Amino acid sequence: MRLSLNLLRSAVESENAGAHPSELPSLEYPLFPPPRLAVLGAELRPSPGTHCFPYWSAPQLAQLQPMALAGSFEELANVARLEGDGVLLLRDLRYPLVVFTPPAAAPLSDERHDQLWRWFRLPVFEQIRNAAHQLLAWECEAHQGFHLSHGVLPSHLGAATLPGPCPCGAKEARVALLRPNALAASF
Numbered sequence: 001m002r003l004s005l006n007l008l009r010s011a012v013e014s015e016n017a018g019a020h021p022s023e024l025p026s027l028e029y030p031l032f033p034p035p036r037l038a039v040l041g042a043e044l045r046p047s048p049g050t051h052c053f054p055y056w057s058a059p060q061l062a063q064l065q066p067m068a069l070a071g072s073f074e075e076l077a078n079v080a081r082l083e084g085d086g087v088l089l090l091r092d093l094r095y096p097l098v099v100f101t102p103p104a105a106a107p108l109s110d111e112r113h114d115q116l117w118r119w120f121r122l123p124v125f126e127q128i129r130n131a132a133h134q135l136l137a138w139e140c141e142a143h144q145g146f147h148l149s150h151g152v153l154p155s156h157l158g159a160a161t162l163p164g165p166c167p168c169g170a171k172e173a174r175v176a177l178l179r180p181n182a183l184a185a186s187f
């Protein structure tokens with residue numbers, strides 16, 4: 001177990017090998033200033049109040065008492081499981097969650113949204129990030145599709161461009177991410 005963990009750690013570290021902290025991807029939390037928050041399973045650019053835990057434990061989170069969480073669905077599910085087991089109590093969580101989804105995966109399903117709501121009772125902002133955690137697309141407060149990061153094309157994500165401006169006013173292109181079953185059905 002220790003061996004595999006170390007292998008995983010060295011693989012993750014090599015992804016960002018030589019990267020200066022200022023070169024790491026930033027979180028882009030939907031509120032500014034962001035509340036005290038914990039980023040789980042990723043090393044992002046340091047900023048005030050943002051605590052990154054590429055690897056974390058229940059005591060670490062209990063000590064920090066984050067007001068918001070960011071991480072993959074699986075990381076958040078682990079937090080919910082620990083809270084359900086009575087091992088962890090995050091009493092200050094009250095700001096939106098940021099959920100990281102890899103580009104090859106389907107965006108959060110309605111079922112997963114329901115699970116997150118049952119677990120945390122907080123709004124969710126989904127972000128599409130690659131293995132190096134660079135931001136490819138993100139949900140704005142309008143929750144009507146995803147905005148694309150500079151240089152990302154809809155075809156990169158198998159996404160369909162949405163017409164018209166976004167109610168949030170952002171100028172970045174806006175797309176609908178197709179779920180694999182929707183993609184299959186359209187062929």
Ligand SMILES: [Zn+2]
Pocket residue numbers: 140141142143147166167168169170
């Ligand atoms: Zn928008």
